[in-house]
Amino acid sequence: MSEKTYVQEYNAVLETLSKYIEGCAKADGSIMRPAFHADAVMFTTADSAVTRVSAHNALFDGIDNDFKPSNPNSAVVTVDIVGDVASARVDTDDLDGFRFSDFFHLLKANGEWQIVAKTFYTHSTPAG
Template sequence: MNSPTYVQEYNAIVEVLKQYNEGGKQAKSNIMKPAFSEQATIFGVDGDSKLTGGPIQGLFDTIDSVFKPSPDAKAAVTRIDIAGTAASARIDTNDLSGFCFTDFFNLLKVEGKWTIVSKIYHTHV
């Protein structure tokens, strides 16, 4: 019997997060879109300390219309926690279209595949 190990699950999650990172670097939502559930959400706090966000399509629209390719952007997956079919992850990104972010993701393993179901973020000033 060959059952998945923590390392295999961890590596599978890293691959999903790489899709997100690469889409941001290239400013192309079609690269990151497969990493997300169609029902995923995104939320953050704007400059007036108000909650902003909603359906993940808002992220895709922003990536395609506001962001510019950032080949020098650096991202680090700083944490992944896994419990069965649920996981959370943190990514810190510098110089992504001139911004620095800390992103927190919630993922679920649905039909054998890890998918991002929610993202919250902090934009560093």
């Protein structure tokens, strides 16, 4: 079989997302770093303004310095794949007391899926 099936690609995307999920749970940016492209960006809103930062500068330092290892509940809510492009949503409850909905865009290059963008929402209600 020369061409990968949707199921194989879906599982490969899940494998990439699992690095992010595990890195969050262990509060260890080095676990999630391989899942992200070197130029990956992150977007959110704060005080009604859109904020764009480098995922490598903000995300990994934030996970390493601002979070404690925890036992969050994470679920991959959606995965949508078309060719070498994918999007996914991951919801996480009780990540060091926070609830997040993360939206990822991924690209497949050189046979590997990598996150190129993360947009997230921090829920106002505490986890639990």
